Amino acid sequence: MTENTPLKVALLGSGIVGSQVLRLLTAQADELAARIGRPLELIGVAVLDPETPRPGYEHITFTSDAAALVAAGPDIVIELMGGIEPAGSLIRSAIEGGASVVTANKALLGAQSSQLFEAADRQGVDLYFEAAVAGAIPIIRGLRESLVGDEITTVMGIVNGTTNFILDKMTRDGTTFADALAQAQAAGFAEANPTADVEGRDAANKAAILASLAFHSPVTADQVYCEGITDLTPQDIAAAAEASCVVKLLAVCEILPSGAISVRVHPAMVPVEHPLAGVHGPDNAVFVLSNQAGRLMFLGPGAGGVPTASAVIGDVVAVARNRVHGVAGPGQMIDEIRPVAPIGEAMTRYHLRFQVVDAPGVLATVAKVFADHQVSVANVRQTRSSILDDHSPWSAELHLQTHTASEADQQACVADLIASSVVGGPPRVLRLEGVQ
């Protein structure tokens, strides 16, 4: 093959991201060829509706037969269909056929990343997926390459733009979840069916990918403990603000003292001075703690066709350059098997709000509950109850913040509080992350 033999590219999918990738591959063909060292030849685009007229792309082959396109011997397959099947089978076929793969498929990687990494390693081809987590933010490259000589202890991210938009609205305007969601939908930042976003399942896929990469150990989305934001109230946001915090939906990946991985998605209070607290609107950000590099944060647009396509094209250039040189990029190095800990073993701080009777000895009773479970109380503040009922016995409200404790111990405290005669109703618990 001479210097000018094109690299054959198959594009699977032409939706919001795929159509932008198609545009960039076409419009920037010369620049890409210069950067890669050989031109790219788009051998076809797999779409649902090949007959739809696509003005400006008359010279491109559109087909509904994705499998045939993958079987036609492309050098690079760009998979932007999403979903687990048929995307997974197509990617496996591509890898087995010797193609390198670029994908943005978080659901597939969240379910099967380690198997796919292994398949790519075995074949000596590349599997790149910068766009699968946090859009255009180069967090995958950061974890795979820049921090390769380091030991990562924590990855904590805002990896879902829809929920960040909603929480940012609730924080700035004091609106309810339902109103903020409606505004997000009106602004195009939430889908008509927002379930996967607001229940945290989208973030759980990304948490699994981040944990696998950061800790070199297989983690799947079904191992990720997951709470969404649908039951957050303006009172939660206000209580956070009183504690100089904002509420964010976080994906948290940590190595526990036991060596096990804690990986979870849940709303959490974050101190306003923490870099993640300043992530507004639909932006994403990923915060990484490592032994050598210290605290790093990457911020940027978490979604959108153009930014995500930019990440895909960056991967295509890297993969194509590797191919031109006959090498594969750094593999995923899934070389440890760490257990994923149940949520009860997760360690963090907690902020609890609950109604109490306003009488002598109540604080002592409450304090004893925490002491009984070895949970250390960092601070406690009593306010008037937010229940506006003069006949309620629960005339005061306690805002109590713990030091680091296990989820199991926290839950045991909550159970004892509920059983206590001085506490009215179940405490409202928010985890508190990012305290230094």
Place this chain on the structure above:
Amino acid sequence: MTENTPLKVALLGSGIVGSQVLRLLTAQADELAARIGRPLELIGVAVLDPETPRPGYEHITFTSDAAALVAAGPDIVIELMGGIEPAGSLIRSAIEGGASVVTANKALLGAQSSQLFEAADRQGVDLYFEAAVAGAIPIIRGLRESLVGDEITTVMGIVNGTTNFILDKMTRDGTTFADALAQAQAAGFAEANPTADVEGRDAANKAAILASLAFHSPVTADQVYCEGITDLTPQDIAAAAEASCVVKLLAVCEILPSGAISVRVHPAMVPVEHPLAGVHGPDNAVFVLSNQAGRLMFLGPGAGGVPTASAVIGDVVAVARNRVHGVAGPGQMIDEIRPVAPIGEAMTRYHLRFQVVDAPGVLATVAKVFADHQVSVANVRQTRSSILDDHSPWSAELHLQTHTASEADQQACVADLIASSVVGGPPRVLRLEGVQ
């Protein structure tokens, strides 16, 4: 050469960063070998004082003859001596001898990056320098690789930790520059001679490197317009706070509408909601605007031996992997020659404070000055003068914010204001960056 032939590494310098690199190369030798695919063999460390006892490193060769070490045929030269000479000659010798080079030398790259990039390209070797800008933050890799398919329009960074520590102190505690500097020195965040930091020359080196990479065009530090922070007062910080801004020392690299590059280092007001406003203490952050990826920001520790060494080791792994595969990484692609514009052509917003007489018609007079130079006024606010002298004719103070204008037009306005009978003394001007 078999799989196990070691790659020979020469380390030049063993100061704050070099000693940490030495530690990591030794302590993590096995992990590095696994990640690279071949072991690294440290053939020697060039130091000023080879006879100093170095417990734990008795098996390492220390020498004062850096040139001989480079001439001994290493595969990789790690240059951490700093300064332009002899570092520059040693790096050129290394490249000409076929070695790949990893360096953290911002002064050298700020002066000669394009010549060094060309030399490396010509020899087909790598020249990596992640640690030269913003310590462990992977901004160089981001610009060279992740954004390779994109068009960058602006890079704006806090790239000097000392000055950020000082400005953060002044903002939080209302202290003077001198007091904040003394605290920075006491905390180990400023050197005994802080001139290069506080006068912006350190940041100017980094601005030149960032501009060269972002715009693929040669920029040297002596082309960077540079103002330091030594004359900033608590009044400047307070005026910024009144405008919901903080003051940061920024390195700004932009493409002007003319196609020329504007590259400058100066203190600037940044809106509190801008991600750069939330960068505290000695942290660094680099904000990148591009056509496809949109707004990205990278944040982390800007200095310190361990984080910087982590960035060096990341580069060593990348360079070594390339060498194992017989390839070079993506080159620097200095493939355009854009002019660097004089500061008069820079375009930004401005915040001006000046004393005026408190009389009818003053605002009209002031407004006419700006109108005469086609500078659009965004808002203006009159307060009592901060000059506490009952006999002063300047009993009022104007805080005036412009829309985007050229530096030359702003300076013409300032000259006219000084000449005007209604204005007392020269206006205080701060540039205003990061407004959306």
